[in-house]
Amino acid sequence: MPYIDWVPLAIDYGLGRGVQSAFQELLDSRVSLASRIDAFRGNAKELQASLRDRGGFRPKWQVVGASFQFIGMILGAYDPTQYTYYHAGNLRAALGDLGASWPRMNGGQRYAEVRGLVRDAHASLIDQDVPVRDLIDTQSLLFLHGDSLKAKAHPHDSSGAAQRGDQPTTADAEILARELLWPVERVKQLIDLATRGKPLLFSGPPGTGKTFVARALARIIAPDDEYIKVVQFHPSYAYEDFMEGIRPRIGDSDGTIRYDIQPGVFRRIAKSAEDDTTSSFVLIIDEMNRANLSRVLGEVLYCIEYRGKDGEIQLPYSGEAFSLPENVLVIGTMNTADRSIALVDAALRRRFLERSFLPDLNVLRRWWREQGSAEVGEDAAARLEQLNAQLVTRLDTHRLIGHTYLMDRNIEREGFVRVWEWQLKPVLEEHLYAHPDDVEQLRKVFLGR
Numbered sequence: 001m002p003y004i005d006w007v008p009l010a011i012d013y014g015l016g017r018g019v020q021s022a023f024q025e026l027l028d029s030r031v032s033l034a035s036r037i038d039a040f041r042g043n044a045k046e047l048q049a050s051l052r053d054r055g056g057f058r059p060k061w062q063v064v065g066a067s068f069q070f071i072g073m074i075l076g077a078y079d080p081t082q083y084t085y086y087h088a089g090n091l092r093a094a095l096g097d098l099g100a101s102w103p104r105m106n107g108g109q110r111y112a113e114v115r116g117l118v119r120d121a122h123a124s125l126i127d128q129d130v131p132v133r134d135l136i137d138t139q140s141l142l143f144l145h146g147d148s149l150k151a152k153a154h155p156h157d158s159s160g161a162a163q164r165g166d167q168p169t170t171a172d173a174e175i176l177a178r179e180l181l182w183p184v185e186r187v188k189q190l191i192d193l194a195t196r197g198k199p200l201l202f203s204g205p206p207g208t209g210k211t212f213v214a215r216a217l218a219r220i221i222a223p224d225d226e227y228i229k230v231v232q233f234h235p236s237y238a239y240e241d242f243m244e245g246i247r248p249r250i251g252d253s254d255g256t257i258r259y260d261i262q263p264g265v266f267r268r269i270a271k272s273a274e275d276d277t278t279s280s281f282v283l284i285i286d287e288m289n290r291a292n293l294s295r296v297l298g299e300v301l302y303c304i305e306y307r308g309k310d311g312e313i314q315l316p317y318s319g320e321a322f323s324l325p326e327n328v329l330v331i332g333t334m335n336t337a338d339r340s341i342a343l344v345d346a347a348l349r350r351r352f353l354e355r356s357f358l359p360d361l362n363v364l365r366r367w368w369r370e371q372g373s374a375e376v377g378e379d380a381a382a383r384l385e386q387l388n389a390q391l392v393t394r395l396d397t398h399r400l401i402g403h404t405y406l407m408d409r410n411i412e413r414e415g416f417v418r419v420w421e422w423q424l425k426p427v428l429e430e431h432l433y434a435h436p437d438d439v440e441q442l443r444k445v446f447l448g449r
Contacts, residue, residue: 004070005058006047006048006051006056006057006061007019009051009056010047010048010050010051010056012056013051013054013055013056014054015047015050015051015054018043018046018047018050019047021043022040022043022044022047023040023074025039025040025043026039026040026071026074026075027074027075027078029082032112033108033111033112033115034107034108034109034111034112035108036108037068037071037107037108037111037112038107038108040066040071041065041066041071041107041108044065044066045063045064045065045066048063048064049063059260059261059262062262062263062268065226067226068086068088068110068111068114068224068226069085069086069087071086071111072084072085072086072111073085076135076136076139080133080134080135080136080137081134081135082135083115083135084114084115084118084135084136084138084139085136085139086111086114086139087139087143087146088223088224088226088227088279089146089223089276089278089279090142090143090145090146090147090278091114091118091139091142091143091146092146092223093145093146093149094142094143094145094146094149095117095121095142096169097145097146097149098121100117100120100121101171101175102223103117104175104219106219106224106225107225110224110225115135118135118138118139118142119135121138121142122134122135122137122138125138125141147278168191168195168220168221172191172220173187173188173191173220174187175220176190176191176216176217176220179216180209180212180213180216180363181362181363181366181367181370182363190213190217190355191217191220191221193353193355194217194221194329194331196353197307197326198305198351198352198353199304199329199330199331199332199351199352199353200214200329200330200331200332200352200353200354200355201288201331201332201333201334201349201352201353201354201355202214202331202332202333202334202354202355202357203333203334203335203336203354203355203356203357204334204335204336204356204357204358204402205335205336205337205357205358205359205397205398205399205400205401205402206335206337206402206427207359207401207402207403207404207405208357208358208359208360208402208403208404209357209360209363209402209403209404210333210334210335210357211284211286211333212404213357214284214286214331214333215228215230215284217282217331218282218284218329218331221280221282221329222279222280222281222282223279223280227272227279227280227281227282228281228282228283228284229265229268229269229281229282229283229284230283230284230286231265231283231284231285231286232285232286232287232290233285233286233287233288233289233290233291233296234287234290234291235290235291235292237290237291237296238295238296239264239295239296239297239298240264241264241265241296242264242265242266242296242297242300243263243264243266243267243298243300243315243322244261244262244263244264244267244315244317244318245261245262245264245317246259246260246261246262246317247259247260247261247262261317261318265283266283266300267322269281269283269328270322270323270324270325270328273325273327273328274325276327277325277327279327280327280328280329281325281327281328281329282328282329282330282331283328283329283330283331284331284332284333285330285331285332285333286333287333287334287335287338288332288333288334289334289335289338290335290338293348297348299313300324301348301351303322303323303324304324304330304351305351307323307324307325307326308323308324308325308326309323310323311323311324332352336398336399337398337399337431357402358397358400359384359388359400359401359402359403360403361381361384361385361403363403364377364380364381364384364403364406364407365377365378365381367407368380368407371409371412373412376411376412380406380411380416383406383416383446383447383448384401384403384405384406386445386446387401387424387442387445387446388400388401390441390442390445391428391431391442394432394435394438395431395432399431401424401427401428405419405423405424406419416446416447417447420443420446420447424446425439425443428442
């Protein structure tokens, strides 16, 4: 929904005092800007939920977080000398061209950091006698500069994930490498994979960092967290949740039950991407193979493979035409130890660029070195290597133990016994349910007694 539309309706439905209080707290300069924004986003969601429960939502409306664009509009209109509007795609491109690093934190702190960068640019322009009156003027110049950068980079074609001006830079790759504890070249290969215009599939045993890497990559690809959606599939997940379905809704005035066609997460992110073609959006589907994929995805596979108008389909409930914009990256994660892996057929997997994740002893060692406990890291790596060598002979590479199980600061104080009892043993008992004696043997391998 247009974000501002719910505000007058909330007032009409008796929520005026709450709306007034939320906006007053947002403008209270005695509180830090980041805290005010985080509080406002939470208050706005609560107000929307109350409005929905009172029957004030229109068809297809959802409870959504207050976007930075909306917050920037309110703050900028209130005091343009202290606050600015926000357009992540163009601001990121312009500030990057001027040598500034785009903030990587989420929540209100991100807007606060961006506001700081715009203030720095404003001061620089004033020093150069550029007649900018306030931060809105400066932001407008940055916006136009970002727009021109994108036009110069791709004058004839503005579509395609690999053709937008906000794609990750070498500096972004270095930031991601530090976060993932990977070599920079390995990260660059991952980013290159993500900019080829096809969905990604991260597969591997549990504990190998698939979801962590997907989230970190999304933060590099997308301008901020508002451009990232995460959904976890499960056995009850359905097409109606993912694409669209018929949902009951309380009537606007008489309290009767109505049935509306509601868009699912995939349609919502596609609509956002269609409305903002200059920015990248990321949808992460966690535990992809836990759902009945034929039931959940249906004809969506066609849209994923053939983007834009070439992949247009007609939706069964609404009858509307649907296509997936080029600026949406889909990342699925798949636990290969799950027996439901057999349900992931070749027709689906061939549409994804698959990246295999295995236990990484180097990441484990680097993590412990960063904690200041290199010796514990070497011990952990040796134990994990011995354990997985045994699992390969008893099972297969799909059911190894991932390195993240041993990235736990408590190990330094408690040793490895609790990790075994609380995390590794239950997993191995499931894998070796027909061979319980093997679990005890593996315990001795891992703990050394």
